[in-house]
Amino acid sequence: MSLEQAARLALQCLDLTSLNDGDTAADIDALCVRAIGAPERGHVAAVCVWPGFVARARAALPADIRVAAVANFPDGSLDLPRVLAEVDAIAQAGAQEVDVVLPYKALMAGQSTEVAEFLAEVRHATRPLTLKVIIESGELGSPARIAEATRQALMAGADFVKTSTGKSKVSATPEAAATMLREIAASGLGNAGFKASGGIRSVADARGYLQLAADALGVGALTPRRMRFGASGLLSDIEAVLAGQDSAAVSAAY
Template sequence: MSLKIVDNTTQDPAHRRNPGFPLDRDWVSRVRMNRSALERRAGSIGARRTVKKDYQLAWLLKAITLIDLTTLNADDTDGRVERLCAKARTPLRAEIRDKLGVADKRILPGAVCVYHTFVHTAVKALEGTGIPVAAVSTAFPHGLAPVETKLAEIEASVKDGAQEIDIVIERGMVLRGDWQALYDQVKSFRKACGDAHIKTILGTGELATQTNIAKASLVCMMAGADFIKTSTGKEKVNANLVTSLTMIRMIRWFAEETGIEIGYKPAGGIATAGDALKYMALMKEELGNHWLQPHLFRFGASSLLTDIERQLEHGLTGHYAADYRQPMV
């Protein structure tokens, strides 16, 4: 079997990075989201049509290139991070790659995401692969440390070699409607990142309404965010299709008004190949195939790769392998 797979790269040289824009309060005030309409639309994703057979296998191979392979546990160690990086280097067993006819293709995750403490370990373990290291920063997951502490953490992660920084906004700023404070803080984080790309984590499960989520998305994009991201994965409610639709439509509106394409990253609770296919279908239908590239779309996930590998093996053999045949860490 031979599937047409485009080699992934995490950054497109032709992509224009978000330069940031002045805070437009009038634009923010005009943002409204109809939750019922969003729920109806989200409920249609994956219900009308699905990809099957070889097409599904190709989509799942593409999904691997969109994963931010993540470990963010209190008991993380250098050894666990090194094992995760080893998996990132070889996300599929050689026998599966050979049978799919993609042994010569670059099928690697979009990034490896870790705490700042392990950035140096991950950078060393991934040397020569071109896989960037993403560091969660700014007092992840609550985001409530003094701003000076947050800025110092960003700068330290960049110094250690992180090429992407996942920052956390202060949810209270959104709940109070303090858009100037949110804008100023994200702008200062962007400046501290330098050449490293910044993903802004909204903590959507704690923002109360879809309109709040939409406004927070817009303000972060105005402040210079390269990606907007749903969740830390530590909230009670993490990524879902309704919230994703809200954020994706703000990305589309922002692109229409500014010409700047912003990336999207759902995170938290995305654990199965079926989940991945639904989010990919949502991106394709709302923003087009162009957005299904690592520089514009990522999954934040820890166990997703295991299920994708199992599904690929099932597509080849008709049997599901035990989880231990695709160990993560």
């Protein structure tokens, strides 16, 4: 896959994200302008924001760019009433997608049953929204825990399993992605997707994850229905590559 091909795919699969503590309405307006982009370039799959900005983003974007928001974020507590209230507010504000943090600390503490029950309730409450479950792979650490969290999310009916909040010391890694993708492939769920998130700032990085997904799930999975990137800085590098410029990977807050 050429760098240009990877850039075009990454753009189509990008959840352009702003989850900074100091985000303002003006920041979200600017994010939406970037998400739409120039007609010849194409646009992103979705914009991902804090719940309080969902209505603003939805009003600023065309219907074919989806709006996502985060719940239970970034701590991933086992507080079900809290996350259900957040999900309801997100849905009422007009989002099409929600990214929920799996209670990874509870899972690491051996509360597997409680986590499974939590995820089942969240899945029920989020329908018909697209549900992405963030497993926080950098905190789980071991491949065995990453695999267990991925299975939990898939068994609960998650549409996507996502690597990271982008708020931990270790975010997406190829090793964690490979483990998650193996579990998705082994599940036999032909519609389950993968989202790489946190620390992905260059098209070269994105190309690596696209290749991993193609190897595990087949090239047919390289569409927004099954592949996403959660990032803010990645778009700048995509734009540079598509403009025929040198890769201009930049640091990003997310």
